Amino acid sequence: xxxxxxxxxxxxCCDIFxxxxxxxxxxxxxxxxxxxCRDTGxxxxxxxxxxxxxxxxPSNLALKNVCEALLQVxxxxxxxxxxxxxxLHGEKFKLFCLVDKQTICVVCQSSKLHKTHDCSPLxxxxxDCKDELALCLKTLQDKLESLKRIQRTSDxxxxxxxxxxxxxxxxxxxxxxxLRQVLLKExxxxxxxxxxxxxxxxAGMKDKIREISAEVLSITExxxxxxxxxxxxxxxxxxxxxxxxxxxxxxxxxSDNMSGLLIDVTKHLWNLKHRVWEKMLDHAxxxxxxxxxxxxxxxxxxxxxxxxxxxxxxxxxxxxxxxRFHMSAEVVGMSALGSGSHCWTxxxxxxxxxxxxxxxxSVPRNTVxxxxxxxxxxxxxxxxxxxxxxxxxxxxxxxxxxxxxxKVQLDYNRGTVSFFDPxxxxxxxxxxxxFTETLFPYFYTQSSHPLRIxxxxxxxxxxxxxKDE
Numbered sequence: 001x002x003x004x005x006x007x008x009x010x011x012x013c014c015d016i017f018x019x020x021x022x023x024x025x026x027x028x029x030x031x032x033x034x035x036x037c038r039d040t041g042x043x044x045x046x047x048x049x050x051x052x053x054x055x056x057x058p059s060n061l062a063l064k065n066v067c068e069a070l071l072q073v074x075x076x077x078x079x080x081x082x083x084x085x086x087x088l089h090g091e092k093f094k095l096f097c098l099v100d101k102q103t104i105c106v107v108c109q110s111s112k113l114h115k116t117h118d119c120s121p122l123x124x125x126x127x128d129c130k131d132e133l134a135l136c137l138k139t140l141q142d143k144l145e146s147l148k149r150i151q152r153t154s155d156x157x158x159x160x161x162x163x164x165x166x167x168x169x170x171x172x173x174x175x176x177x178x179l180r181q182v183l184l185k186e187x188x189x190x191x192x193x194x195x196x197x198x199x200x201x202x203a204g205m206k207d208k209i210r211e212i213s214a215e216v217l218s219i220t221e222x223x224x225x226x227x228x229x230x231x232x233x234x235x236x237x238x239x240x241x242x243x244x245x246x247x248x249x250x251x252x253x254x255s256d257n258m259s260g261l262l263i264d265v266t267k268h269l270w271n272l273k274h275r276v277w278e279k280m281l282d283h284a285x286x287x288x289x290x291x292x293x294x295x296x297x298x299x300x301x302x303x304x305x306x307x308x309x310x311x312x313x314x315x316x317x318x319x320x321x322x323x324r325f326h327m328s329a330e331v332v333g334m335s336a337l338g339s340g341s342h343c344w345t346x347x348x349x350x351x352x353x354x355x356x357x358x359x360x361x362s363v364p365r366n367t368v369x370x371x372x373x374x375x376x377x378x379x380x381x382x383x384x385x386x387x388x389x390x391x392x393x394x395x396x397x398x399x400x401x402x403x404x405x406x407k408v409q410l411d412y413n414r415g416t417v418s419f420f421d422p423x424x425x426x427x428x429x430x431x432x433x434x435f436t437e438t439l440f441p442y443f444y445t446q447s448s449h450p451l452r453i454x455x456x457x458x459x460x461x462x463x464x465x466x467k468d469e
Contacts, residue, residue, distance in 0.1 A: 008067050011047050012037065017067040022060040025050045031059075096125030157319040171304050182283045186276055194268055205261055219251055285455035289344040289441045292334035295365075297325045300445075306334075308452040310351075311445050327368045332359060333441030337410055344441060345407045345422050345454040348382065354451055355379045355390065355444035358410055358417055360437040371444070378417040378431045379442060380406065389419075389429040397429060405454065410439065 010017050012033035019031040027047045029037075034057070037046055044051050085092055091105035099117040108114050120128070229237050229244050237244075291306045298315035302308070311329050318324065325331065337358065346356055360376030363369070371377035372392045381388045387397040403421040406428070410417050418430040445451055 005070065008063070008070055016071055017060075017063055020060040020063045020067065021057040022063075023050075023052050023057050024054065025052070028060045028063055094122060095119040096122055096129075098125075153320050157321060160317075160319045174304075179280070179283070182280060183276070186279055190268065190272075194263070197263055197268075201261060201263060208258075208261070215251075215253065222248055222251055287344070287453045287455050288342070289333040289335060289453050291331055291443070291453075292323075292440075293331075294321060295323050295325060296331040297327075297329045299329050300331055302331070303450075303452075307455075308450045309443060309445065310448050310450040312448070322365065325365050327366065328444065329446050330442070330444045332443070335441070336361070337412060337439045337441070339412050341409070341411045341413075343407065343409045345405055346443075347405050347452040347454055349404060349449055349452070351382075351445060351447040351449040351451055352385070353383050353445055353447045355381045355442070356406055356408055356419070356451075357390075357442050358408070358439040359442035360435075360439060362437055371442075373431065373433055376437070377442065378433065379444075380408075380419045380429060387428070389431070391431075395429070399428065403428070408441070412439065 005016070008016055010020070010030045010033055011027070012029055015030075017028065017030055020028045021031050021034060022028050023034075023045050025045045025048050027045050029046065034046075086105035086108060089105050089107040091107050093103040093105055095104050095106065095109055096102070097104050097108075097114050097117050097119050100114070103122065104114055104119065109119055226244060226248060229240060285305075285307075287305075287307045289307075291302050291309060293302050293306060296302055296309070296318075298318050299312055300309050301312050301316070309331060320326070348354060348356075355371055357371075357377065357379030359371075359379075363376040369375045371379045371381070371390045373390075374392060377390060379390045381390050381394070387399055389395040389397060399421075401421075403423065405422050407420040407422040407425075408417070409420065412435055415434050416430055416432055419428040420426060421428060443451060
């Protein structure tokens, strides 16, 4: 049995019942409407005028449920009308404005607002919009994946930074401990030298004292003898005169030269700090190029002092930072070379697979490119027993002997990168170009035998200022 909306309307407010109550006469009213009637003093039913016995009539739950269901249906219907119909003209949406990106009705299309705009039927617009949203979704998903990758890299870098800090601190402590041991050893040697001189000078002084004591005793005895002769019989004095005189004249004083018996303090303290510093130079290597571990490919193993490298098939755990070479076993030095002349020597030894030279700061780190000048590389290569200058195409070089060391010399202003055999300073090859970017020392190897940057010899120069200055 269907129920009409009139059957669900309050006789007082003429709207759908809200919280209906049931009187004893079987008529129903909104609770608020009945209260308004009773506030006027009336106790009768507004419809049949029958007197209501109860002052607080019960709720009509069945009617309340039906009314609430009807109101819910009306609300949904209203929302659906708003979703499908134009709120300005009441017409159904049939078009999609491609300019304003919104649904419109046929009346909207004729209005000034959309008259000049391109429109398409809703069915076509839905397909086009879904395609665009799918593309947008794919872009967002890619961005999300990229952000997650960056987040993972950031987490790895955070852990690696802590590891780097601890490892670097330990290496610093180790090198300072080595220097301390050198100083302690030098201190011990110099203290021992003072002690040895002390022992030598004391032994000399004791000998001198013994010599003087013997002389004192001899003279004392002679004096006593002469005094006794002078006090004795004259005949006896004359008899012994010659022997006594000869004994007195034979007494000679030892050397009274006391120089050179003290500790030579000046010898031990003269420019002590400077002389110790000169000794320290034998234990303090200086290399003109230091490798940058933050650029090293994971398969490259660098020494603790960052002056040598070799290849390992087992990659190390390091973050995927943008400075790092990811595709090839490469690394650059930490010093940027932007002007002037620079030189360093690399010991190649038994390594049979290497490239040495310079690289531009902009060379790609995530892709494989040939180490050629057009790509920002000026390098010498040794592979398969052959030397090649990495020109375009590579130039094979004929050398009378395989150098154990290679000297790299960059003259940035003149635009030259030269390679020499340092044993006799023979030129191996020279590039000539115009440099427009900052350059870095460049190294590549896939050999387990190390490449080592040779230290420069340190010299101490003392500058003396003249009195006239």
